[in-house]
Amino acid sequence: MNSPYPHKSIASKSWPAPAKLNLFLHVTGQRADGYHELQTLFQFVDHCDYLDFHVTESAELVLHSNLGDAVADSDNLILKAAKSLKRYTQYKGGAHIWLNKLLPMGGGLGGGSSDAATTLVALNALWKTNVSPSKLAEIGLALGADVPVFINGLAAFAEGVGEQLINVQPDEPWYLVIVPDAHVSTKDIFQDPDLPRNTPKLDMKSLLTQQWTNDCQKLVTTKYPQVANALSWLVEYAPSRMTGTGACVFGEFTHSQQALDALAELPADMHGFVAKGMNKSPLLTRLEQL
Numbered sequence: 045m046n047s048p049y050p051h052k053s054i055a056s057k058s059w060p061a062p063a064k065l066n067l068f069l070h071v072t073g074q075r076a077d078g079y080h081e082l083q084t085l086f087q088f089v090d091h092c093d094y095l096d097f098h099v100t101e102s103a104e105l106v107l108h109s110n111l112g113d114a115v116a117d118s119d120n121l122i123l124k125a126a127k128s129l130k131r132y133t134q135y136k137g138g139a140h141i142w143l144n145k146l147l148p149m150g151g152g153l154g155g156g157s158s159d160a161a162t163t164l165v166a167l168n169a170l171w172k173t174n175v176s177p178s179k180l181a182e183i184g185l186a187l188g189a190d191v192p193v194f195i196n197g198l199a200a201f202a203e204g205v206g207e208q209l210i211n212v213q214p215d216e217p218w219y220l221v222i223v224p225d226a227h228v229s230t231k232d233i234f235q236d237p238d239l240p241r242n243t244p245k246l247d248m249k250s251l252l253t254q255q256w257t258n259d260c261q262k263l264v265t266t267k268y269p270q271v272a273n274a275l276s277w278l279v280e281y282a283p284s285r286m287t288g289t290g291a292c293v294f295g296e297f298t299h300s301q302q303a304l305d306a307l308a309e310l311p312a313d314m315h316g317f318v319a320k321g322m323n324k325s326p327l328l329t330r331l332e333q334l
């Protein structure tokens with residue numbers, strides 16, 4: 045039987061790239077380069093993209109995916125991540141990469157950053173290039189502000205642009221995540237003059253114990269009625285808010301059945317999914333299985 049994979053390749057399958065939620069998100073200032081200073085709490089959920097890797101002796105990096113025309117290869121964070129690692133390590137071989145995209149894009153779930161992180165972690169292991177996690181996070185930060193937390197793989201309180209991480213262990217509830225029919229550009233939200241960008245910085249302990257909110261939520265719900273509608277519906281069932289710069293919103297439930305019952309009531313014009321909060325990323329678990 046003909047193998048669909050390149051000659052002389054080593055296959056390694058089903059590397060998860062999980063979604064993240066920002067359990068709270070405060071914008072505390074703006075740096076000279078325009079980037080915003082944040083205080084945020086990251087947690088992973090067990091809803092993921094999946095990547096397969098085939099290491100090749102030839103130097104090429106090739107991506108196969110179910111993305112269609114949604115993202116050009118030249119913009120895809122997976123290829124950018126693979127190229128960055130190859131450049132940094134001077135690795136001579138290459139890889140064919142298969143992406144099964146399941147996470148909504150532009151939803152504040154960090155899917156692109158997570159794909160990039162999984163690529164860096166998996167290729168570093170499969171190419172045996174032995175780059176340290178902290179160096180991988182540094183390489184990843186150049187690709188996106190959320191990449192370091194996905195490489196770190198543990199729920200974390202974050203400052204800076206999201207790269208200064210302190211591991212924490214919040215509760216791991218079940219979430220009903222609603223995906224409004226809106227693509228919110230992170231850049232547009234951060235450029236909007238109406239974004240509050242001066243929330244006072246607080247110490248981590250106060251932030252973890254006070255009520256959790258998202259500074260981008262008011263602006264995004266004003267600009268996108270779909271997000272406002274999703275949130276108005278969800279708050280009837282559970283404490284709810286937006287993740288990242290939107291568009292997704294999430295409600296917290298103690299038991300999976302409560303989240304599934306609410307999902308079953310979802311109006312026909314909305315869609316969503318139920319997922320478990322995870323303080324350890326499934327990517328770390330996959331790495332340990334190697």
Ligand SMILES: C[C@](O)(CO)[C@H](O)COP(=O)(O)OP(=O)(O)OC[C@H]1O[C@@H](n2ccc(N)nc2=O)[C@H](O)[C@@H]1O
Nearest residue numbers: 066078079080157188189190205206230231234288289
């Ligand atoms: C809002 C969060 O989702 C919180 O987790 C992330 O900080 C966003 O991270 P991301 O999607 O990886 O964002 P990037 O691709 O790094 O940045 C997109 C654009 O948003 C703006 N941006 C992003 C992050 C940040 N802390 N300040 C910003 O002003 C910048 O104009 C940047 O060009």
Ligand SMILES: Nc1ncnc2c1ncn2[C@@H]1O[C@H](COP(=O)(O)OP(=O)(O)OP(=O)(O)O)[C@@H](O)[C@H]1O
Nearest residue numbers: 120121149150151152153154155156157159230288
């Ligand atoms: N592998 C990838 N998967 C998804 N998007 C990608 C990928 N590579 C590049 N992108 C680009 O990144 C953009 C943002 O995608 P992503 O799904 O990460 O958004 P997001 O969930 O809003 O992220 P964040 O929470 O970090 O703001 C996409 O619209 C797309 O143009």
